[in-house]
Amino acid sequence: MLSAPRRLLVLAEGRSDDPHYGKTGRGVIRYRPDDVVAVLDSQSSETELLGYPLVRSVAEALAYEPTAALVGVATAGGRFPPAWRELLKECIAAGLDIENGLHEFIGDDPDLAVLARTHGVELRDLRKAPPGLDIPSGANLEHGATTILTVGSDCAIGKMTVALELDREVRRRGIHSEFVPTGQTGIAIAGWGISVDAVVSDFIAGAAERLVLEGVDRGGEVLFVEGQGSVLHPAYSGVTMGLIHGSAPHAYVLCHQAGQRFVEEDERFPIPPLAELVDLHERLSLLARPAKVHAVALNTRLVEDEAEARRAVEALAAETGLPTDDPVRFGAGRLVDALEPLFGRA
């Protein structure tokens, strides 16, 4: 779907210092480090970001010989900030392909499309739904792979990262695992996938089923499906629910950010006790495939002190009665240990 050797300029305009809104760019930087050559943010005064040159203009970026520019922001609702169109035009004029993860499709913009043809570059809309989607066929219940879905107490707390870390650890153990991408960043990282939040809502579950079957076709004996949103989230719960039923997981990994008490930090939306959230997901499982939460992934990114992070992990393990860890900070071993008894039993 995406050509293999890329030299990406990550466009993080105005957002390079914001871990929440810059998650697409940061995800690619972390899991495809060799594909990235530079990051662009005209408003930053830094000179590097995570070891990459941080440039202020397309002209400056060309020194690093990028072949494509990646739209590295994810704004609420997926709209394009107007100033971005100018930036994209500059990239196209400089001969860069564009990879875009927003709802607004650059391929549908006549100006940009004409400009792209003129300069012989490709506009890739990662969120564009493929043709021929439908409701699930039931094949999600009939393949032989063990399917594990990451779910969580909010969006943008690390469900994709947890799926990627678990996938990497399972591969390290010699088992053919596949990361199943369901959103723009995952697609940008893995080079395939469907952005389930961009499909017609009747076909969310059908798109999720198709992704799982593609993971099986790719040889996956174990599939880690990238979760989206949260069943608690006022805007995105529909996508989450369709993904839960369409991917038909055998098990969940519940993700939470240490110390977070409200969805989107909005006090009107208090996150219930995690043990309740475990129970809620188990009760929401596809009736034909009751699934349990087998592990909890705690994101301790905001907890500076390491001992304190370990205490937060242990406290949540005690609260939920489930194997708990921060797979980014402390490694994915403990969580994979908890999941491994499920492998090969589907």
Add this chain to the structure above:
Amino acid sequence: MLSAPRRLLVLAEGRSDDPHYGKTGRGVIRYRPDDVVAVLDSQSSETELLGYPLVRSVAEALAYEPTAALVGVATAGGRFPPAWRELLKECIAAGLDIENGLHEFIGDDPDLAVLARTHGVELRDLRKAPPGLDIPSGANLEHGATTILTVGSDCAIGKMTVALELDREVRRRGIHSEFVPTGQTGIAIAGWGISVDAVVSDFIAGAAERLVLEGVDRGGEVLFVEGQGSVLHPAYSGVTMGLIHGSAPHAYVLCHQAGQRFVEEDERFPIPPLAELVDLHERLSLLARPAKVHAVALNTRLVEDEAEARRAVEALAAETGLPTDDPVRFGAGRLVDALEPLFGRA
């Protein structure tokens, strides 16, 4: 949105004897009886349906002077049976507007669009999403109307009908109630609405919020939001969930069909005890607006004996501890009595 005085030919081709797949046509017949002049089904041997002439061809239908043809079927996934295109061409050639509730848009079909222009008729795709949708703004929590959502144990068991019957009974009591249409049949009946299953999945909740606000703009003090799918349904639960959070109801009415044990009659999907389903909906409520199930609507259509139907209602009332009735068979009074204490308190 839809012009007021219509003379509809309901197209029920091959489906006029099937209450499940013919629900769009039957819904309009029941709740806009004066708008319908005839029903077409070339495969039926009957001469009437619910008091309307049942015709076998467009030519035969013209005696009843229709102004528009309504696609009265709802197929799984919303695709058009191929033979239907010929039927639609005949209707257009006969000067009829088309109202279409399927996912496949007739306005996007170049042949039909050209034919429609030639004959000066309008092609109305009821499921086509309006432009400018987004995620919810939070205004769904700030209006003054009492919002009630119908939810259920399966799709196609009467959630729309229950909302329409409750709306009618509340109006009868002198309160300005609005039925809020969320699917093609509701839109065909009420003349406005958004088919929430046809919007981009990120915007399900935003579309539901917009509908509720339009209900308020129409003067509704009480809103009955047409439910879609079921949180138990393997294909449609995402839509259901987005509708629950986006419409932000103050209360639910839980709908169930008497005697039904499996979702879509598929034994892999056993419906849990209704008391559990009540609890599940209450726990799925928007965190900012916890809502309870205040009444249960039991569809006893398949229970022939009236005394037996009454016993089924009483048994479910005992099981759930909630006011229960079949509003179609026995009137909506008892259910509205249970909801009325909520009115004016939003």
